Amino acid sequence: MAEILKVLKGTKDILPQDIDMWHFIEQKADEVFSKYGFKEIRTPIIEVTELFSRGVGDTTDIVNKEMYTFEKSNRSITLRPENTAGVVRSYIENGMSRLSAPVKLWYHGPMFRYERPQAGRQRQFHQVGVEMFGIKQPTADAEVILTAVNYLKALGLNDLEVEINSLGCPKCREDFKNKLKEVLKPYFNNLCEDCQNRYEKNPLRLLDCKVESCKKIFEKPEVQNVINSDFICQDCAEHYSELKLYLNKMGVNFVENKLLVRGLDYYNRTVFEIKSNNLGSQNAVCGGGRYDSLVEQLGGETTPAVGFAMGMERLISLLPSQASKKLDGYIVSNYPAEAFIFAEELRNHGFNVEFDLTNKKFTKQLEKASKIAKYAFILGEDEIKNNQVSIKNLEEGKQIIVDRTNCFKMIEK
Numbered sequence: 176m177a178e179i180l181k182v183l184k185g186t187k188d189i190l191p192q193d194i195d196m197w198h199f200i201e202q203k204a205d206e207v208f209s210k211y212g213f214k215e216i217r218t219p220i221i222e223v224t225e226l227f228s229r230g231v232g233d234t235t236d237i238v239n240k241e242m243y244t245f246e247k248s249n250r251s252i253t254l255r256p257e258n259t260a261g262v263v264r265s266y267i268e269n270g271m272s273r274l275s276a277p278v279k280l281w282y283h284g285p286m287f288r289y290e291r292p293q294a295g296r297q298r299q300f301h302q303v304g305v306e307m308f309g310i311k312q313p314t315a316d317a318e319v320i321l322t323a324v325n326y327l328k329a330l331g332l333n334d335l336e337v338e339i340n341s342l343g344c345p346k347c348r349e350d351f352k353n354k355l356k357e358v359l360k361p362y363f364n365n366l367c368e369d370c371q372n373r374y375e376k377n378p379l380r381l382l383d384c385k386v387e388s389c390k391k392i393f394e395k396p397e398v399q400n401v402i403n404s405d406f407i408c409q410d411c412a413e414h415y416s417e418l419k420l421y422l423n424k425m426g427v428n429f430v431e432n433k434l435l436v437r438g439l440d441y442y443n444r445t446v447f448e449i450k451s452n453n454l455g456s457q458n459a460v461c462g463g464g465r466y467d468s469l470v471e472q473l474g475g476e477t478t479p480a481v482g483f484a485m486g487m488e489r490l491i492s493l494l495p496s497q498a499s500k501k502l503d504g505y506i507v508s509n510y511p512a513e514a515f516i517f518a519e520e521l522r523n524h525g526f527n528v529e530f531d532l533t534n535k536k537f538t539k540q541l542e543k544a545s546k547i548a549k550y551a552f553i554l555g556e557d558e559i560k561n562n563q564v565s566i567k568n569l570e571e572g573k574q575i576i577v578d579r580t581n582c583f584k585m586i587e588k
Contacts, residue, residue, distance in 0.1 A: 185289075185298025192499050196491050200330060201283055204303050207487050212319065214279040218261040220285065224251035230260030230441060230473055241288040255285035259441070259466070259482060260473070262306045267475035276309025283487065297488065304463070308470070311479035313414050316445045316465060317421035319481050323449055323461050324427055326485075329383040332460075333494055336450045337427060340435040341415040342379065342443055345468070347408035351401075352378045358401045362392045382434045394432070401435050413443055441466040445481065449496035451493055460493065461485045505544035506530035508554035509537060517554060517564070517579070524583045528552070545569050552582075 189197060205215065224244050233235050239467060243254040255261055262280055265271075267308040271278050283303040292298060305322060307315050327335055342348060355378050359366070363374065367386040374381065382393065382402065392398060407415065422429055432567065433447035435446055446464035463483025503526040514530040521528045529547075531540045537555075544551040553565035553574075564582050567574040 176288070183298070187297060189296060190451055195500055196494065197487070200487060200490055200494075201277070203329045203330060204281065204283060207329050208281040208305060208322065211279065211308075211322050212277075213279040213322070216262060216280045216282050217266060217284065218255075218258065218265050218282065219349060220287075221252050222255055222261055223263065224253040226260050226264055226473070227253055227256060228414060229259065229311040230263065230465070230469060237288060237349055238451070241290050243287045245290060249576050255284055256288045257484065258282055258284065258286065258304060259469070260301060262482075263469055263473050263475070264481070266312050266478075267306055267307075267470060267473060271308070272470075272476055274566060278308040279305065279317065280308075281305040282485055293327050296486065298384070302484045303487055303490075306481060306482035308480045308543040310481075311467065313418040315479070316483050317425065317427075319423055319463065319483060320449075321427060322464070323483050323485070323488070327449065327461065327490075330490060330494060332451060332490075332537060334452050337422075337429040338421075338432040338435055338450065339445065339447045340432055341407055341411055341431050342436060342446055342464075343407035343411045344443055344459035347411055348379070348443075351406035352402070353562055354401050354404070354406070355379070355381070358398050362395075365392060382436045407473070411444055418445060423442060427454050433580065441469040441472070445484070501550040502527050502529055504528045504552050505540070505548035506546055506552045506554060507537060507540040509534060510554060510556075510559060513559050517552065520579075521552070521583075551554055 187504065193296070201248050208215075224242070227242060230237050237256045245252055262282060266278065266280070281304065283301065285299055285301050287299055289298055290296070305319060307319055307372040320339075324335065324337065343351065347544050356374065359374070359378070363371065364380070365388065366374065366390050367384065370381045370384050370386070370389050381389070382388065384393075388400075393402065405412070419429070429447075432448075435448060436442075444465045444467070446457045447462070449461035450458045452458065461483055463481070465479070465481040467477075467479045470480060472474065504521065505527060506514045506518055506521075508517075508530065511532075511534050518528050520528050541551060547568060551565075551567040551569055553567060555565070558564055558576070562579045563576050565574055565576050565580055566582065
């Protein structure tokens with residue numbers, strides 16, 4: 176016997192008994208995002224590696240450690256680790272900057288990162304997200320956050336906490352970076368290897384470190400004084416104040432978190448996370464922010480933009496399991512030709528039905544029908560002779576006989 180091949184570590188099959196939950200969160204995304212004017216976009220799973228090294232940032236763990244990259248025809252190709260860069264590439268390439276702002280796009284699909292598999296996160300995982308282009312005002316930030324909150328509520332998640340922060344603009348952030356490096360310099364040798372590497376390249380990313388020894392350093396009073404200082408310039412401060420005003424007006428409860436920097440290099444000004452209290456320490460279910468320089472970095476015109484992404488596996492882990500949908504009906508008959516014809520008639524009227532392709536005994540068919548369908552459509556010798564069908568409600572046990580020509584209206588009732 177040949178060796179049984181198994182799924183790769185960090186990947187998993189989405190089985191038929193689980194697919195209804197995936198359809199649910201995808202349909203809710205379409206429903207909620209459409210209300211805010213977002214249009215769906217689908218971009219390739221593979222992109223040139225340069226898109227992510229330039230877009231996501233060559234100091235990030237994603238680019239340095241986690242990407243699936245291979246060479247083909249002397250070109251470096253990468254399985255997408257996230258989708259903002261791909262959507263931005265499509266925005267530029269397809270001339271969407273010529274459209275009336277804002278350009279609102281949403282997506283869902285698989286992403287790939289070579290990292291340690293954990294609850295709610297695999298090496299192949301799925302994200303749903305939105306991107307808004309062309310609006311620099313904080314109204315865009317507020318609407319994107321509100322879109323995320325209302326999507327999560329539409330899924331039935333209400334135990335939510337919104338965290339926000341402002342990273343400022345490149346100009347006002349530079350002074351903060353220097354002060355952060357200065358206060359952390361005495362502790363440099365005690366920082367983890369990743370933080371030591373980030374110290375020069377992107378010191379803000381140190382605040383995102385999850386290593387306990389580093390977190391203790393960041394809790395020291397002199398470091399906290401720098402972290403909590405009001406380093407952002409007047410324009411960035413006004414942008415942030417207006418955002419908070421809009422969120423308060425819309426009834427979005429939020430807290431400010433000065434340590435919130437997000438894990439990607441392209442963010443500026445607003446960053447945010449939405450957390451659920453059901454996932455333990457790894458409890459962020461949504462992350463996003465503003466990235467006003469990314470379009471230009473990838474070859475487009477200067478374009479303000481803001482968006483978010485959510486891990487779909489994480490969302491599913493928070494939702495109550497759902498029973499698989501039952502068929503509308505199962506045809507019980509020992510006359511396969513008649514069952515074939517009636518099944519197609521029902522399907523043409525929009526009903527989901529099956530019948531026994533192996534022509535098992537009547538009782539076996541009825542037993543199967545009770546497990547997988549709402550109704551049993553019985554075609555026995557008498558029913559076929561009189562052009563009738565017996566319809567049995569498998570939940571209530573009631574059974575009626577109707578003419579085949581009128582049965583569709585009866586079923587709908």
